[in-house]
Amino acid sequence: MQSAGLFATMSFIVEIKTMQNGVRALNTSEKWPKYSPTNKKQSAVDIVINRIVDDVLTGRYKPGDKLPTEMQLAEMMSMSKNTVREAIKILVAYGAVEIRRPEGTFITHSFTPKMLNPVIYSLLFSKSNADDLLGLRRMIDTGVFLLIIDRGLDKEDEAALEAQHKLYSSLVLSRDADIEMIAREDICFHQMLAAATKNELVKVFHDYVADLTAESRVRAIEMCRRDDNMQYLVDVHRATLDLVERKSKYSLEETIDFSYIYWKTTYKL
Template identity: 35%
Template sequence: MSKFEFEPIKKNSLVIELTRRLLDYIFSGSIQPGEKLPTERQLQEALNVGRSSIREAIKVLNVLGILEVRQGDGTYLTKSDSGFLLESIEWGLLLGEKNVMDVIEARKEIEITVAKLAAERCTQEEIEELLVILEKLERSSINDFVELDVAFHLKLADMAKNSVFKNMLISIQSLLRTWIKLVINEAANTDFSYSDHLNIYLAVSKKDQHEAEAAMRAHMEDASKRLIEVIEKKGEGI
Protein backbone atom coordinates (compact mmCIF):
# COMPACT_ATOMS: atom_id res chain seq x y z
CA MET A 1 0.00 0.00 0.00
CA SER A 2 1.32 3.44 -0.91
CA LYS A 3 2.26 5.89 1.82
CA PHE A 4 -0.62 8.20 2.68
CA GLU A 5 -0.40 11.88 3.44
CA PHE A 6 -3.19 14.22 4.50
CA GLU A 7 -3.38 17.83 5.55
CA PRO A 8 -5.18 18.45 8.86
CA ILE A 9 -8.81 19.49 8.50
CA LYS A 10 -9.81 22.85 9.93
CA LYS A 11 -13.50 22.96 9.04
CA ASN A 12 -16.73 22.49 10.91
CA SER A 13 -18.50 20.03 8.62
CA LEU A 14 -16.12 17.27 9.59
CA VAL A 15 -17.98 14.21 8.36
CA ILE A 16 -18.69 15.72 4.95
CA GLU A 17 -15.16 17.04 4.61
CA LEU A 18 -13.66 13.76 5.79
CA THR A 19 -15.76 11.84 3.31
CA ARG A 20 -14.56 14.08 0.51
CA ARG A 21 -10.96 13.75 1.68
CA LEU A 22 -11.20 9.97 1.75
CA LEU A 23 -12.72 10.00 -1.73
CA ASP A 24 -9.84 12.18 -2.94
CA TYR A 25 -7.45 9.63 -1.44
CA ILE A 26 -9.23 6.78 -3.23
CA PHE A 27 -9.46 8.63 -6.56
CA SER A 28 -5.75 9.52 -6.41
CA GLY A 29 -4.84 5.89 -6.95
CA SER A 30 -2.94 5.71 -3.65
CA ILE A 31 -4.94 2.61 -2.78
CA GLN A 32 -6.15 -0.16 -5.08
CA PRO A 33 -9.36 -2.23 -4.90
CA GLY A 34 -8.97 -4.93 -2.28
CA GLU A 35 -6.28 -3.06 -0.34
CA LYS A 36 -6.58 -2.06 3.30
CA LEU A 37 -6.99 1.57 4.34
CA PRO A 38 -4.89 3.13 7.09
CA THR A 39 -6.24 2.34 10.54
CA GLU A 40 -8.67 4.66 12.30
CA ARG A 41 -5.84 5.73 14.62
CA GLN A 42 -3.56 6.53 11.68
CA LEU A 43 -6.31 8.52 9.96
CA GLN A 44 -7.10 10.31 13.19
CA GLU A 45 -3.49 11.38 13.62
CA ALA A 46 -3.03 12.34 9.96
CA LEU A 47 -6.23 14.38 9.78
CA ASN A 48 -6.18 15.75 13.33
CA VAL A 49 -9.82 14.87 14.04
CA GLY A 50 -11.67 12.69 16.52
CA ARG A 51 -12.06 8.99 15.91
CA SER A 52 -15.86 9.25 15.97
CA SER A 53 -15.75 11.56 12.95
CA ILE A 54 -13.47 9.12 11.12
CA ARG A 55 -15.93 6.32 11.82
CA GLU A 56 -18.87 8.37 10.54
CA ALA A 57 -17.06 9.16 7.28
CA ILE A 58 -16.15 5.50 6.81
CA LYS A 59 -19.78 4.59 7.52
CA VAL A 60 -20.95 6.87 4.70
CA LEU A 61 -18.61 5.19 2.20
CA ASN A 62 -19.51 1.76 3.50
CA VAL A 63 -23.22 2.35 2.94
CA LEU A 64 -22.85 2.51 -0.84
CA GLY A 65 -20.23 -0.20 -1.06
CA ILE A 66 -17.10 1.85 -1.69
CA LEU A 67 -15.48 0.65 1.51
CA GLU A 68 -15.85 -2.69 3.23
CA VAL A 69 -15.56 -2.77 7.02
CA ARG A 70 -14.30 -6.13 8.27
CA GLN A 71 -14.81 -6.43 12.00
CA GLY A 72 -11.55 -7.08 13.78
CA ASP A 73 -9.54 -6.72 10.59
CA GLY A 74 -9.90 -3.22 9.21
CA THR A 75 -11.41 -1.24 6.34
CA TYR A 76 -10.80 -2.18 2.72
CA LEU A 77 -11.46 -0.57 -0.63
CA THR A 78 -14.12 -2.69 -2.28
CA LYS A 79 -13.11 -4.73 -5.28
CA SER A 80 -15.22 -3.65 -8.23
CA ASP A 81 -15.21 -3.94 -11.99
CA SER A 82 -18.11 -1.54 -12.46
CA GLY A 83 -15.99 1.59 -12.74
CA PHE A 84 -17.94 3.38 -10.05
CA LEU A 85 -14.84 4.96 -8.52
CA LEU A 86 -14.75 7.83 -10.97
CA GLU A 87 -14.47 11.34 -9.63
CA SER A 88 -16.96 12.57 -12.21
CA ILE A 89 -19.78 10.73 -10.40
CA GLU A 90 -21.97 13.05 -8.39
CA TRP A 91 -21.32 11.50 -4.97
CA GLY A 92 -23.75 13.88 -3.32
CA LEU A 93 -25.64 10.72 -2.44
CA LEU A 94 -22.89 10.02 0.06
CA LEU A 95 -22.64 13.38 1.72
CA GLY A 96 -25.62 13.87 3.98
CA GLU A 97 -29.41 13.88 4.04
CA LYS A 98 -29.85 17.12 2.07
CA ASN A 99 -27.62 15.87 -0.73
CA VAL A 100 -29.34 12.48 -0.76
CA MET A 101 -32.66 14.18 -1.38
CA ASP A 102 -31.16 16.49 -4.02
CA VAL A 103 -29.77 13.56 -6.01
CA ILE A 104 -33.01 11.58 -5.72
CA GLU A 105 -35.08 14.59 -6.77
CA ALA A 106 -32.82 15.37 -9.73
CA ARG A 107 -32.80 11.84 -11.07
CA LYS A 108 -36.58 11.57 -10.67
CA GLU A 109 -37.27 14.70 -12.72
CA ILE A 110 -34.76 13.76 -15.44
CA GLU A 111 -36.16 10.24 -15.81
CA ILE A 112 -39.78 11.43 -15.94
CA THR A 113 -39.01 13.93 -18.68
CA VAL A 114 -36.95 11.37 -20.59
CA ALA A 115 -39.83 8.87 -20.53
CA LYS A 116 -42.27 11.49 -21.80
CA LEU A 117 -39.96 12.54 -24.64
CA ALA A 118 -39.19 8.92 -25.51
CA ALA A 119 -42.89 8.21 -25.94
CA GLU A 120 -43.23 11.26 -28.16
CA ARG A 121 -40.14 10.76 -30.35
CA CYS A 122 -39.37 7.03 -30.48
CA THR A 123 -39.31 4.96 -33.64
CA GLN A 124 -40.79 1.49 -34.01
CA GLU A 125 -37.30 0.06 -34.27
CA GLU A 126 -36.35 1.67 -30.96
CA ILE A 127 -39.49 0.28 -29.31
CA GLU A 128 -38.46 -3.19 -30.44
CA GLU A 129 -34.95 -2.66 -29.07
CA LEU A 130 -36.40 -1.56 -25.74
CA LEU A 131 -38.53 -4.72 -25.71
CA VAL A 132 -35.42 -6.87 -26.13
CA ILE A 133 -33.93 -5.30 -22.99
CA LEU A 134 -37.23 -5.75 -21.12
CA GLU A 135 -37.39 -9.45 -22.04
CA LYS A 136 -33.84 -9.93 -20.78
CA LEU A 137 -34.82 -8.16 -17.57
CA GLU A 138 -37.64 -10.63 -17.01
CA ARG A 139 -35.30 -13.63 -17.33
CA SER A 140 -32.21 -12.22 -15.65
CA SER A 141 -30.56 -13.05 -12.35
CA ILE A 142 -30.33 -10.39 -9.67
CA ASN A 143 -26.72 -9.65 -10.65
CA ASP A 144 -27.53 -9.28 -14.36
CA PHE A 145 -30.65 -7.25 -13.60
CA VAL A 146 -28.63 -4.25 -12.46
CA GLU A 147 -26.83 -3.80 -15.78
CA LEU A 148 -29.99 -4.42 -17.79
CA ASP A 149 -31.91 -1.94 -15.65
CA VAL A 150 -29.30 0.74 -16.40
CA ALA A 151 -29.39 -0.23 -20.09
CA PHE A 152 -33.18 0.20 -20.12
CA HIS A 153 -32.95 3.74 -18.77
CA LEU A 154 -30.12 4.69 -21.12
CA LYS A 155 -32.10 3.32 -24.06
CA LEU A 156 -35.00 5.55 -23.10
CA ALA A 157 -32.56 8.46 -23.09
CA ASP A 158 -31.56 7.54 -26.65
CA MET A 159 -35.21 7.44 -27.64
CA ALA A 160 -35.85 10.85 -26.09
CA LYS A 161 -33.37 12.36 -28.57
CA ASN A 162 -32.14 15.04 -26.21
CA SER A 163 -28.37 15.06 -25.85
CA VAL A 164 -28.39 16.99 -22.57
CA PHE A 165 -30.63 14.51 -20.75
CA LYS A 166 -28.75 11.60 -22.29
CA ASN A 167 -25.39 12.95 -21.13
CA MET A 168 -26.76 13.57 -17.65
CA LEU A 169 -27.82 9.95 -17.30
CA ILE A 170 -24.59 8.66 -18.83
CA SER A 171 -22.58 10.74 -16.37
CA ILE A 172 -24.37 9.19 -13.38
CA GLN A 173 -24.78 5.64 -14.68
CA SER A 174 -22.34 4.29 -12.08
CA LEU A 175 -24.41 5.96 -9.38
CA LEU A 176 -27.49 4.33 -10.92
CA ARG A 177 -25.82 0.94 -10.67
CA THR A 178 -25.13 1.50 -6.99
CA TRP A 179 -28.69 2.74 -6.39
CA ILE A 180 -30.29 -0.20 -8.21
CA LYS A 181 -27.99 -2.76 -6.60
CA LEU A 182 -28.77 -1.52 -3.10
CA VAL A 183 -32.52 -1.65 -3.68
CA ILE A 184 -32.54 -5.03 -5.46
CA ASN A 185 -30.24 -6.71 -2.96
CA GLU A 186 -32.33 -5.48 -0.05
CA ALA A 187 -35.54 -6.76 -1.66
CA ALA A 188 -33.86 -10.04 -2.70
CA ASN A 189 -36.04 -10.15 -5.83
CA THR A 190 -36.65 -8.15 -8.98
CA ASP A 191 -40.38 -8.68 -9.54
CA PHE A 192 -41.46 -5.25 -8.35
CA SER A 193 -38.88 -3.48 -10.50
CA TYR A 194 -39.63 -5.55 -13.59
CA SER A 195 -43.31 -4.69 -13.21
CA ASP A 196 -42.44 -0.99 -13.15
CA HIS A 197 -40.29 -1.32 -16.27
CA LEU A 198 -43.04 -3.25 -18.05
CA ASN A 199 -45.51 -0.43 -17.37
CA ILE A 200 -43.04 2.12 -18.71
CA TYR A 201 -42.43 0.05 -21.84
CA LEU A 202 -46.15 -0.41 -22.51
CA ALA A 203 -46.76 3.32 -22.23
CA VAL A 204 -43.83 4.24 -24.46
CA SER A 205 -44.73 1.57 -27.03
CA LYS A 206 -48.18 3.17 -27.35
CA LYS A 207 -46.49 6.55 -27.66
CA ASP A 208 -48.67 7.79 -24.84
CA GLN A 209 -46.72 10.66 -23.29
CA HIS A 210 -48.95 11.12 -20.27
CA GLU A 211 -49.01 7.41 -19.43
CA ALA A 212 -45.24 7.15 -19.89
CA GLU A 213 -44.74 10.10 -17.58
CA ALA A 214 -47.05 8.59 -14.96
CA ALA A 215 -45.42 5.15 -15.20
CA MET A 216 -41.94 6.58 -14.74
CA ARG A 217 -43.08 8.80 -11.89
CA ALA A 218 -44.51 5.77 -10.08
CA HIS A 219 -41.25 3.85 -10.67
CA MET A 220 -39.08 6.70 -9.43
CA GLU A 221 -41.19 7.29 -6.35
CA ASP A 222 -41.00 3.63 -5.40
CA ALA A 223 -37.27 3.37 -6.18
CA SER A 224 -36.56 6.54 -4.19
CA LYS A 225 -38.54 5.32 -1.20
CA ARG A 226 -36.74 1.99 -1.24
CA LEU A 227 -33.32 3.64 -1.54
CA ILE A 228 -33.92 5.92 1.43
CA GLU A 229 -35.09 2.97 3.51
CA VAL A 230 -31.97 0.97 2.62
CA ILE A 231 -29.63 3.85 3.42
CA GLU A 232 -31.33 4.45 6.76
CA LYS A 233 -31.23 0.76 7.60
CA LYS A 234 -27.58 0.36 6.65
CA GLY A 235 -26.61 3.50 8.47
CA GLU A 236 -28.20 2.20 11.68
CA GLY A 237 -26.67 -1.24 11.33
CA ILE A 238 -23.05 -0.35 10.63
Protein backbone atom coordinates in the same frame (compact mmCIF):
# COMPACT_ATOMS: atom_id res chain seq x y z
CA MET B 1 -19.08 10.21 -27.20
CA GLN B 2 -19.94 13.12 -29.46
CA SER B 3 -18.81 16.68 -28.82
CA ALA B 4 -22.28 17.42 -27.43
CA GLY B 5 -21.19 15.48 -24.36
CA LEU B 6 -18.30 17.93 -23.95
CA PHE B 7 -20.63 20.92 -24.25
CA ALA B 8 -23.12 19.45 -21.79
CA THR B 9 -20.54 18.67 -19.16
CA MET B 10 -18.79 22.04 -19.45
CA SER B 11 -22.10 23.82 -18.96
CA PHE B 12 -22.89 21.52 -16.02
CA ILE B 13 -19.60 22.18 -14.23
CA VAL B 14 -19.53 25.93 -14.81
CA GLU B 15 -22.46 28.28 -14.14
CA ILE B 16 -23.42 29.79 -17.49
CA LYS B 17 -25.30 33.09 -17.57
CA THR B 18 -27.91 33.52 -20.29
CA MET B 19 -26.86 36.17 -22.77
CA GLN B 20 -29.30 39.08 -23.03
CA ASN B 21 -28.70 40.11 -26.61
CA GLY B 22 -28.55 36.74 -28.41
CA VAL B 23 -25.54 34.83 -29.55
CA ARG B 24 -22.38 36.91 -29.87
CA ALA B 25 -20.35 36.49 -33.03
CA LEU B 26 -17.02 37.94 -32.00
CA ASN B 27 -13.77 37.58 -33.89
CA THR B 28 -10.44 37.27 -32.10
CA SER B 29 -9.67 40.97 -32.54
CA GLU B 30 -12.75 42.09 -30.61
CA LYS B 31 -12.89 42.66 -26.86
CA TRP B 32 -15.47 41.34 -24.43
CA PRO B 33 -17.45 43.88 -22.38
CA LYS B 34 -15.22 45.11 -19.58
CA TYR B 35 -15.56 43.31 -16.28
CA SER B 36 -17.23 45.43 -13.65
CA PRO B 37 -16.08 44.99 -10.02
CA THR B 38 -19.61 45.80 -8.92
CA ASN B 39 -20.60 42.27 -9.93
CA LYS B 40 -20.30 40.64 -6.53
CA LYS B 41 -21.75 37.27 -7.52
CA GLN B 42 -18.71 36.14 -9.49
CA SER B 43 -14.99 36.58 -9.12
CA ALA B 44 -12.87 37.79 -12.02
CA VAL B 45 -11.61 34.22 -12.49
CA ASP B 46 -15.20 32.94 -12.70
CA ILE B 47 -15.99 35.56 -15.32
CA VAL B 48 -13.08 34.39 -17.49
CA ILE B 49 -14.07 30.73 -17.09
CA ASN B 50 -17.67 31.45 -18.02
CA ARG B 51 -16.72 33.48 -21.07
CA ILE B 52 -14.45 30.77 -22.43
CA VAL B 53 -17.07 28.08 -21.81
CA ASP B 54 -19.74 30.32 -23.33
CA ASP B 55 -17.65 30.65 -26.47
CA VAL B 56 -17.45 26.86 -26.74
CA LEU B 57 -21.19 26.46 -26.23
CA THR B 58 -22.02 29.12 -28.84
CA GLY B 59 -19.58 27.73 -31.38
CA ARG B 60 -16.89 30.39 -31.37
CA TYR B 61 -14.40 27.74 -30.27
CA LYS B 62 -14.89 24.11 -31.27
CA PRO B 63 -13.41 20.97 -29.68
CA GLY B 64 -9.74 20.81 -30.63
CA ASP B 65 -9.43 24.55 -31.34
CA LYS B 66 -6.44 26.45 -30.04
CA LEU B 67 -7.17 29.28 -27.61
CA PRO B 68 -5.49 32.67 -27.85
CA THR B 69 -2.45 33.14 -25.61
CA GLU B 70 -2.93 34.22 -21.99
CA MET B 71 -1.79 37.72 -22.91
CA GLN B 72 -4.25 37.89 -25.81
CA LEU B 73 -7.12 36.61 -23.65
CA ALA B 74 -6.24 39.13 -20.95
CA GLU B 75 -6.37 41.97 -23.45
CA MET B 76 -9.58 40.72 -25.09
CA MET B 77 -11.34 40.37 -21.72
CA SER B 78 -9.82 43.44 -20.05
CA MET B 79 -8.50 41.17 -17.30
CA SER B 80 -5.08 40.68 -15.78
CA LYS B 81 -2.81 37.96 -17.13
CA ASN B 82 -2.71 36.30 -13.68
CA THR B 83 -6.53 36.10 -13.63
CA VAL B 84 -6.59 34.44 -17.05
CA ARG B 85 -3.81 32.04 -16.01
CA GLU B 86 -5.75 30.97 -12.91
CA ALA B 87 -8.91 30.44 -14.99
CA ILE B 88 -7.00 28.28 -17.47
CA LYS B 89 -5.60 26.18 -14.60
CA ILE B 90 -9.14 25.51 -13.36
CA LEU B 91 -10.37 24.57 -16.84
CA VAL B 92 -7.40 22.21 -17.19
CA ALA B 93 -8.34 20.63 -13.84
CA TYR B 94 -11.90 20.21 -15.12
CA GLY B 95 -10.58 18.53 -18.26
CA ALA B 96 -12.22 21.18 -20.45
CA VAL B 97 -8.94 22.45 -21.94
CA GLU B 98 -5.47 20.98 -22.27
CA ILE B 99 -2.02 22.52 -22.47
CA ARG B 100 0.29 21.16 -25.16
CA ARG B 101 3.78 22.52 -24.88
CA PRO B 102 5.08 24.27 -26.86
CA GLU B 103 1.99 24.55 -29.10
CA GLY B 104 -0.37 26.27 -26.65
CA THR B 105 -3.73 25.73 -24.95
CA PHE B 106 -6.52 23.81 -26.70
CA ILE B 107 -10.17 22.99 -26.12
CA THR B 108 -10.47 19.29 -25.29
CA HIS B 109 -11.51 17.19 -28.27
CA SER B 110 -14.31 15.35 -26.48
CA PHE B 111 -15.92 14.44 -23.19
CA THR B 112 -13.77 12.68 -20.59
CA PRO B 113 -14.87 11.25 -17.21
CA LYS B 114 -12.46 13.69 -15.57
CA MET B 115 -14.95 16.46 -16.34
CA LEU B 116 -17.45 15.02 -13.89
CA ASN B 117 -15.03 15.01 -10.95
CA PRO B 118 -16.04 18.53 -9.79
CA VAL B 119 -19.68 17.39 -9.78
CA ILE B 120 -18.79 14.39 -7.62
CA TYR B 121 -16.86 16.59 -5.21
CA SER B 122 -19.74 19.03 -4.95
CA LEU B 123 -22.12 16.18 -4.08
CA LEU B 124 -19.73 14.84 -1.45
CA PHE B 125 -19.12 18.15 0.28
CA SER B 126 -22.35 20.03 -0.28
CA LYS B 127 -25.42 19.96 1.94
CA SER B 128 -27.30 17.87 -0.61
CA ASN B 129 -29.14 14.90 0.82
CA ALA B 130 -30.90 11.80 -0.44
CA ASP B 131 -34.04 13.78 -1.28
CA ASP B 132 -31.98 15.97 -3.62
CA LEU B 133 -30.69 12.89 -5.43
CA LEU B 134 -34.20 11.46 -5.67
CA GLY B 135 -35.38 14.75 -7.12
CA LEU B 136 -32.52 14.84 -9.62
CA ARG B 137 -33.26 11.34 -10.89
CA ARG B 138 -36.97 12.09 -11.09
CA MET B 139 -36.29 15.23 -13.12
CA ILE B 140 -34.06 13.31 -15.56
CA ASP B 141 -36.46 10.37 -15.90
CA THR B 142 -39.43 12.69 -16.41
CA GLY B 143 -37.57 14.56 -19.12
CA VAL B 144 -36.62 11.34 -20.92
CA PHE B 145 -40.21 10.10 -20.94
CA LEU B 146 -41.63 13.44 -22.09
CA LEU B 147 -39.12 13.73 -24.93
CA ILE B 148 -39.88 10.22 -26.19
CA ILE B 149 -43.63 10.73 -25.92
CA ASP B 150 -43.36 14.08 -27.71
CA ARG B 151 -41.25 12.85 -30.65
CA GLY B 152 -42.52 9.29 -30.74
CA LEU B 153 -40.58 6.07 -30.38
CA ASP B 154 -38.79 4.85 -33.51
CA LYS B 155 -39.69 1.32 -34.59
CA GLU B 156 -36.06 0.26 -34.30
CA ASP B 157 -35.81 1.64 -30.76
CA GLU B 158 -39.12 0.06 -29.79
CA ALA B 159 -37.98 -3.35 -31.05
CA ALA B 160 -34.64 -3.04 -29.25
CA LEU B 161 -36.33 -2.04 -26.00
CA GLU B 162 -38.80 -4.91 -26.23
CA ALA B 163 -35.91 -7.32 -26.81
CA GLN B 164 -34.03 -5.88 -23.83
CA HIS B 165 -37.16 -6.21 -21.69
CA LYS B 166 -37.52 -9.85 -22.70
CA LEU B 167 -33.89 -10.54 -21.81
CA TYR B 168 -34.21 -8.66 -18.53
CA SER B 169 -37.42 -10.46 -17.57
CA SER B 170 -35.95 -13.92 -18.11
CA LEU B 171 -32.89 -12.94 -16.08
CA VAL B 172 -34.91 -11.43 -13.23
CA LEU B 173 -37.19 -14.46 -12.91
CA SER B 174 -34.28 -16.89 -12.90
CA ARG B 175 -33.68 -18.00 -9.31
CA ASP B 176 -29.90 -18.15 -9.59
CA ALA B 177 -29.44 -14.84 -11.45
CA ASP B 178 -26.67 -12.59 -10.18
CA ILE B 179 -28.09 -9.41 -8.67
CA GLU B 180 -25.36 -7.17 -10.04
CA MET B 181 -25.97 -8.57 -13.52
CA ILE B 182 -29.67 -7.77 -13.14
CA ALA B 183 -28.75 -4.22 -12.11
CA ARG B 184 -26.49 -3.81 -15.15
CA GLU B 185 -29.27 -4.94 -17.48
CA ASP B 186 -31.68 -2.59 -15.73
CA ILE B 187 -29.34 0.36 -16.27
CA CYS B 188 -28.81 -0.76 -19.88
CA PHE B 189 -32.59 -0.63 -20.41
CA HIS B 190 -32.78 2.91 -19.05
CA GLN B 191 -29.75 3.99 -21.08
CA MET B 192 -31.51 2.71 -24.19
CA LEU B 193 -34.53 4.81 -23.25
CA ALA B 194 -32.33 7.89 -22.87
CA ALA B 195 -30.72 7.18 -26.26
CA ALA B 196 -34.19 6.93 -27.79
CA THR B 197 -34.72 10.65 -27.08
CA LYS B 198 -32.11 11.37 -29.81
CA ASN B 199 -30.85 14.13 -27.52
CA GLU B 200 -27.15 13.70 -26.74
CA LEU B 201 -27.22 16.22 -23.88
CA VAL B 202 -30.04 14.40 -22.12
CA LYS B 203 -28.24 11.09 -22.59
CA VAL B 204 -25.02 12.45 -21.02
CA PHE B 205 -26.76 13.58 -17.86
CA HIS B 206 -29.04 10.56 -17.67
CA ASP B 207 -26.12 8.15 -17.90
CA TYR B 208 -24.19 10.11 -15.27
CA VAL B 209 -27.11 9.90 -12.81
CA ALA B 210 -27.50 6.20 -13.65
CA ASP B 211 -23.85 5.61 -12.73
CA LEU B 212 -24.25 7.70 -9.59
CA THR B 213 -27.23 5.59 -8.41
CA ALA B 214 -25.89 2.20 -9.52
CA GLU B 215 -25.21 0.89 -6.00
CA SER B 216 -28.62 1.94 -4.72
CA ARG B 217 -30.26 0.08 -7.62
CA VAL B 218 -28.42 -3.06 -6.57
CA ARG B 219 -29.77 -2.62 -3.03
CA ALA B 220 -33.30 -2.19 -4.40
CA ILE B 221 -33.03 -5.49 -6.30
CA GLU B 222 -31.74 -7.20 -3.16
CA MET B 223 -34.81 -5.94 -1.31
CA CYS B 224 -37.09 -7.31 -4.03
CA ARG B 225 -35.46 -10.73 -3.75
CA ARG B 226 -35.70 -10.62 0.04
CA ASP B 227 -39.44 -9.89 -0.28
CA ASP B 228 -39.83 -12.59 -2.95
CA ASN B 229 -41.16 -9.90 -5.26
CA MET B 230 -38.92 -10.09 -8.32
CA GLN B 231 -42.00 -9.88 -10.54
CA TYR B 232 -42.21 -6.23 -9.50
CA LEU B 233 -38.99 -5.51 -11.44
CA VAL B 234 -40.48 -7.00 -14.58
CA ASP B 235 -43.71 -5.06 -14.07
CA VAL B 236 -41.79 -1.79 -13.74
CA HIS B 237 -40.13 -2.24 -17.13
CA ARG B 238 -43.41 -3.27 -18.70
CA ALA B 239 -45.17 -0.20 -17.30
CA THR B 240 -42.34 2.00 -18.58
CA LEU B 241 -42.54 0.54 -22.07
CA ASP B 242 -46.31 0.86 -22.12
CA LEU B 243 -45.94 4.52 -21.19
CA VAL B 244 -43.52 5.44 -23.98
CA GLU B 245 -45.41 3.27 -26.46
CA ARG B 246 -48.56 5.14 -25.40
CA LYS B 247 -50.30 1.98 -24.32
CA SER B 248 -50.29 2.80 -20.63
CA LYS B 249 -53.38 3.27 -18.49
CA TYR B 250 -51.21 5.04 -15.94
CA SER B 251 -49.97 8.63 -15.97
CA LEU B 252 -46.33 9.61 -16.20
CA GLU B 253 -46.27 10.51 -12.52
CA GLU B 254 -47.89 7.24 -11.49
CA THR B 255 -45.44 5.23 -13.57
CA ILE B 256 -42.42 6.94 -12.01
CA ASP B 257 -43.85 6.58 -8.50
CA PHE B 258 -44.40 2.86 -9.15
CA SER B 259 -40.84 2.41 -10.41
CA TYR B 260 -39.35 4.11 -7.32
CA ILE B 261 -41.20 2.10 -4.66
CA TYR B 262 -38.17 0.01 -3.67
CA TRP B 263 -35.39 2.23 -4.94
CA LYS B 264 -36.25 5.31 -2.88
CA THR B 265 -36.36 3.28 0.34
CA THR B 266 -32.69 2.36 -0.08
CA TYR B 267 -31.79 5.91 0.98
CA LYS B 268 -33.91 5.84 4.12
CA LEU B 269 -31.36 4.22 6.42
